[in-house]
Amino acid sequence: MENLSNLANALDYSDIIHLEFYVQEQLAKGKEICDLIIGDFDTQQFPMPDYLTAQIQQAYENKHNDYPPLEGVLSLRDEVAKQTKKRFNVSYNPDTEMLISGGARPLLYSAMLATVSAEDKVIYPVPSWNNMFYTTMCGGKHVPIETSEANQFLPTAEQLQAHISDARLITLCSPQNPNGSMFSKQQLSEICDMVVAENARRRAINAKPLYVIYDQVYWMLTMQEVEHYHPASLCPDIKPYLIVVDAGTKAFAATGIRVGWATGPHEVIAKMQVIQEHIGAMAPTAEQLATAVLFQNEAYLQSYLAGFKEKILTSMAVLHQGVQDMKGAGIAIDSFIPNAGIYMTLKIDAINMETPDGNVLENADQVSRYLIDSAGLALVPFASFGCRSKASQLWYRAAVCTISPSEIEAALPRLQTALLALTESKLLLEA
Ligand SMILES: Cc1ncc(COP(=O)(O)O)c(C=O)c1O
CATH class of the missing domain: 3.90.1150.10 (Aspartate Aminotransferase, domain 1)
Known part of the structure; x- marks a missing residue:
């Protein structure tokens, strides 16, 4: 060893x-x-949607087996922008604030690589999925926040507040893996307001920002009468510090179809794209094109x-x-x-x-x-x-x-x- x-x-x-x-x-x-x-x-x-299968086959028949563009195919970026506007009333520019990747993982890792240097503090709740490994891969300092049944195993602003003054990143996930609980409007608003206030403090002293990665890969599988919230729809001021990661892998029962998308501030997304070039973690062109067509067929998807x-x-x-x-x-x-x-x-x-x-x-x-x-x-x-x-x-x-x-x-x-x-x-x- x-x-x-x-x-x-x-x-x-x-x-x-x-x-x-x-x-x-x-x-x-x-x-x-x-x-x-x-x-x-x-x-x-x-099974994954028949329509998605058919569209992937069609795309390969149309010879879409070439390298995908580094930022992802335009039709899918356009759909992600439209869906985000429609569902959450949040606007992202598909040309500068969006990246398509081979599922959620490369996006989580590249977002962390783009924001965290060695020894920077990364705050993440536990239980949560795989944040500890990405933190180790970035050389970050682990700041796990132990959550409890009382808060449905989600972190509160109060718990996070104690650690944010010198942290570089908070990673959040809702709906949460492992237990499928979701931030309420109030819980998430409190966290967003806290991050915005901390960044106002940092801007005044010219310090590096505190970023948030928000993983929402299970949101399309919301059940019961619960609403999923996008941080920037509750708190527009968090947008310059927020990277949202999403994917079709779980939502379309298509874990082998490796298509994920991230939205965020241009300077972070642009560097995630550079990292993606070197790792080669792009989603296949055909799968991206097919996912875009699936989104276009709203009635079928719902x-x-x-x-x-x-x-x-x-x-x-x-x-x-x-x-x-x-x-x-x-x-x-x-x-x-x-x-x-x-x-x-x-x-x-x-x-x-x-x-x-x-x-x-x-x-x-x-x-x-x-x-x-x-x-x-x-x-x-x-x-x-x-x-x-x-x-x-x-x-x-x-x-x-x-x-x-x-x-x-x-x-x-x-x-x-x-x-x-x-x-x-x-x-x-x-x-
Ligand atoms: C919360 C969460 N985010 C991301 C992923 C990874 O998704 P993908 O398969 O798209 O890389 C998982 C996988 O279990 C997950 O639970």
Whole structure:
């Protein structure tokens, strides 16, 4: 290892991927596992829009297999501008304030690379998805903010305020991964106002700005009667400091179709584009053209999204009902349907319990491996999203679109048996 760079030594796969590797090993041994780990789709159960498939095929037939323009194809940038204006009443110039990329990840990474220098502070809430890895890749200083159930695992302005005076970046995500909660108008307005005030202070002393990355890749999958807010629609003054990242990967059940888009201030977007040139993380031309046509077909898109969300809720209802039945029977488990997205949250109180093999479950990772081994059910602990608090060890994410509802149903009795097999730890009782 000493032959490799500091970054290579510091960086590893996410805990989510490590857990998935473990599940794949067990599956290869012939074990039956209801695998709810990865935020992906069983493409038979949750197909991407037929129209998108047809448009991609058409684009390749039209020989659109050349290099895409670095900034992304114009028709898609135009559509992103139109959609952002229509949905959120926020205007971006498609020529100077927008970048198309190979999904959301290159945009998150390049936005961070464009704003954060080595040792700059990056504030991110935990649990949250992958901010810790991008911060490490940029050499930034990690400032994780531990959130809690009381605030639906979203950060408050008050929590952030304590850290912003010398920070370079805040990364936010709504709807949130892992638990699908969304900022209310008031919560998000308070954060935006705080960022604007901090930047006014910095302008007066000629200091570098405080930027915000706002990841909204699940917003088109908003369910229930909840509204998704764009920071600049609540607080237009935040626009010079705001980079919004979005993608079709999750919203169109098209994780392999790698199309994402970012909007933001010209100087940041322009440098993200330079970084993108060197990384070569562009989205394929055909996929971009097809995504633009999908957006143009508004009636089709809305009807697809409505059907997709109904299917997600059907899968969630199966898991929710099963867990609620167990809860009703006195088992220490609970489940929560999210505001948006593809993940359900489970609360499982199994820390310090003893397994039939005599092992005491000391943390959420051990609980999750016990459930894989004994119940054939794979969940991701919130601890895998950067949480360190004791309270966070009770929470787990279930990605319900990876498998059919009947396979989820089949795993429920196994889960019940595995939880009932846990006993109070004799060791801890004696201690
Ligand atoms: C909040 C969030 N942002 C971004 C991504 C990555 O999206 P993409 O596959 O478009 O790179 C994910 C993937 O799980 C995610 O959960």
